[in-house]
Amino acid sequence: MHIRSGTEDDAEHIAELHTRSWLTAYAGIMPASYLNGSLLDERREMWSTRLATVASEPDHARCLLVAVDDDDALLGFAYLAVGTDGRILLDNLHVQPERKQSGIGRQLVYQTFGWASEQHPDKTVYLEVLRDNVAAITFYRRLGGHPTKEFMERFPAGFELPVVEYAWGPDAVRTLADNRSATDRLVS
8 A cells, every 4th residue: 555645536435435435434323315316426526526626736735645555545544724704614524335444544644743843843733534434433432532512504505513623733843754764755
């Protein structure tokens, strides 16, 4: 496995993985009618738009990293963006469902936190996770994330779900970034 910057050419594979991840992680949490509806089309549109922006405006406000195997097949991805409050939002972290607990997610966190600590030193990284997504919460807690707030999120499809925000302060971000080996560090 190696981790590289994502490109527009990755959009379709990322949309497919994002959809598969939601179908497995959110079964029984999100309404089945939503998950089995136009989710893939929504993800395709989202990633096509995001990747066109990332490619046309390399301004260090966004970062997409993809984990791939030796044949460049997508194993996982992570997407970060600078929020309006100056913190860094880890908006997406997904791994092929059959490859979970293999270290891919952890390596993506190390790399994305490396990007955050290098491009935006002394900034907090945070994410939002559905409160009932126990596996993800366990993973984030093992990585030192701390819950900072809870709220109800209204989804465009018309349902609401409880969400927990987890955050890592600048020192924790640097510590996790330091877990990258010298050969794994990405060139900015």
